[in-house]
Amino acid sequence: MGLARPGARRFDIKTLRLSAVVARWNSDITEGLLSGALRACISQGLDKEQLSIFYVPGSFELPLGVQQAARTGRFDGVIALGSVIRGDTPHFDYVCAETTRGIGHVVLEESVPIAFGLLTTDTHDQAVIRSIENDSNKGEEATLAVLEMINTLRLIWNRE
Numbered sequence: 001m002g003l004a005r006p007g008a009r010r011f012d013i014k015t016l017r018l019s020a021v022v023a024r025w026n027s028d029i030t031e032g033l034l035s036g037a038l039r040a041c042i043s044q045g046l047d048k049e050q051l052s053i054f055y056v057p058g059s060f061e062l063p064l065g066v067q068q069a070a071r072t073g074r075f076d077g078v079i080a081l082g083s084v085i086r087g088d089t090p091h092f093d094y095v096c097a098e099t100t101r102g103i104g105h106v107v108l109e110e111s112v113p114i115a116f117g118l119l120t121t122d123t124h125d126q127a128v129i130r131s132i133e134n135d136s137n138k139g140e141e142a143t144l145a146v147l148e149m150i151n152t153l154r155l156i157w158n159r160e
């Protein structure tokens with residue numbers, strides 16, 4: 001997946017600033033998602049210094065982390081990265097629901113593109129498949145989505 005309409009890109013990718021907010025819970029998985037995010041940045045022509053990385057304890061803390069990153073006004077887009085595994089998480093449904101609801105709320109409140117890179121899987125093995133270097137790394141997908149949304153919002157607002 002690339003930017004949907006790369007020919008219509010209206011901005012200099014070298015001036016973009018992105019932020020990744022990464023949950024440390026299941027860090028073997030979330031570090032894989034972060035590597036995917038970095039690969040997506042590089043593949044689209046960004047330098048790795050254009051991605052600022054912040055850590056939060058677990059996925060439940062992602063909404064506040066992405067809200068604060070968005071509110072600084074320093075970033076054109078924010079990527080939320082977390083992993084919740086049903087087998088390891090007694091309150092799996094609550095953690096997933098609250099994290100999803102919180103991030104969705106922040107997206108609309110802050111009007112900053114925020115990508116939803118939260119893996120919710122039944123098993124650790126399923127999370128590994130979606131976080132290693134392959135075609136289905138969800139950190140990579142989330143980062144491409146945030147770049148596409150930055151582009152789309154600039155087209156909607158007709159900004160150069």
Ligand code: DLZ
Pocket residue numbers: 023025026057058059060061082083084085088089090091095
């Ligand atoms: C407590 C908890 C549990 C049981 N499982 C996960 C998980 O699978 N993935 C994740 O990102 N975080 C988990 N957490 C931690 C919560 O997200 C949160 O950090 C703590 O409840 C502290 O607020």
